[in-house]
Amino acid sequence: MIKLLLFLMLSLQGTIGVFSTPSHLTQENQDTEGYAAERTLKQEDQHTHEVHCSRERSRAAWEIIEEYLMPFVEQEKYQISRKCRLHPENDIFRDQEENKIHVDINEWRCGYCRKIFRGEKFLDQHFDNRHYNLLNVSESKCLADLCGALHCDFTMDSYSKFRKTKCNPAAAARNHHLCESLADSCFPVGQSSPSANRLHELFLRQFCDAHTCSGGRKPFPRGKKKHTSIFYLAISILTLMLLPIFYLIVYLHQRETRKGTQELKRVSQLGRKSKPS
Numbered sequence: 001m002i003k004l005l006l007f008l009m010l011s012l013q014g015t016i017g018v019f020s021t022p023s024h025l026t027q028e029n030q031d032t033e034g035y036a037a038e039r040t041l042k043q044e045d046q047h048t049h050e051v052h053c054s055r056e057r058s059r060a061a062w063e064i065i066e067e068y069l070m071p072f073v074e075q076e077k078y079q080i081s082r083k084c085r086l087h088p089e090n091d092i093f094r095d096q097e098e099n100k101i102h103v104d105i106n107e108w109r110c111g112y113c114r115k116i117f118r119g120e121k122f123l124d125q126h127f128d129n130r131h132y133n134l135l136n137v138s139e140s141k142c143l144a145d146l147c148g149a150l151h152c153d154f155t156m157d158s159y160s161k162f163r164k165t166k167c168n169p170a171a172a173a174r175n176h177h178l179c180e181s182l183a184d185s186c187f188p189v190g191q192s193s194p195s196a197n198r199l200h201e202l203f204l205r206q207f208c209d210a211h212t213c214s215g216g217r218k219p220f221p222r223g224k225k226k227h228t229s230i231f232y233l234a235i236s237i238l239t240l241m242l243l244p245i246f247y248l249i250v251y252l253h254q255r256e257t258r259k260g261t262q263e264l265k266r267v268s269q270l271g272r273k274s275k276p277s
């Protein structure tokens with residue numbers, strides 16, 4: 001009986017939530033975070049059945065693509081096609097993730113309705129409840145499904161746990177197969193595109209080779225390029241800026257000393273001239 005009542009209340013709240021979205025700009029801003037969190041928890045049960053895709057793992061997959069693949073793709077000036085599952089369009093959470101505004105350490109703003117949250121977790125929950133209609137779930141666009149191939153565990157907290165578990169040859173073979181199919185669909189070989197050929201090769205080395213139980217192979221042997229290039233750029237700009245300043249200091253110092261010696265000479269000459277009289 002109580003369960004039935006609770007269910008009725010929840011569904012009522014759900015419908016109110018859906019219908020009140022046009023006026024959220026005025027109403028929601030007045031909502032307290034606690035209220036939002038409470039509602040989040042209540043509504044969670046209602047909408048989770050609609051999305052069978054982990055936001056957290058999708059994010060991990062996206063971060064890996066951004067760090068370990070995209071710098072090389074950009075360097076080759078290669079355009080990834082929509083058929084490739086790594087294309088941003090094929091990540092159902094991409095639009096929402098790009099509407100996250102990280103204002104401060106404890107301040108996350110929703111880009112759709114400008115509401116502010118104390119943590120990314122709360123904003124995620126807000127997206128799930130308030131903006132779930134923005135997710136395009138009609139097609140299989142779950143980036144988290146590629147986590148096996150992309151080594152998401154390598155970057156997520158679960159890595160320490162993941163390393164300790166014994167390697168499963170069947171799982172490794174499955175991931176290797178998925179990884180190779182990604183390389184084939186994203187960087188098709190033999191289409192008279194040398195950059196696609198090079199990226200195909202890179203993808204195999206960077207992601208697929210490590211899917212083996214024989215050990216000794218780590219994922220991402222080519223590393224991440226973006227950060228190092230930014231680092232080198234910063235260093236070179238800094239030296240270029242400091243070099244003229246250094247020379248200016250040296251020049252001014254030399255001028256000062258020259259002036260000093262000239263004055264000394266003048267003083268000594270004056271002294272000599274005054275001596276005879």
Ligand SMILES: [Zn+2]
Pocket residue numbers: 110111112113114115126130131
């Ligand atoms: Zn919002």
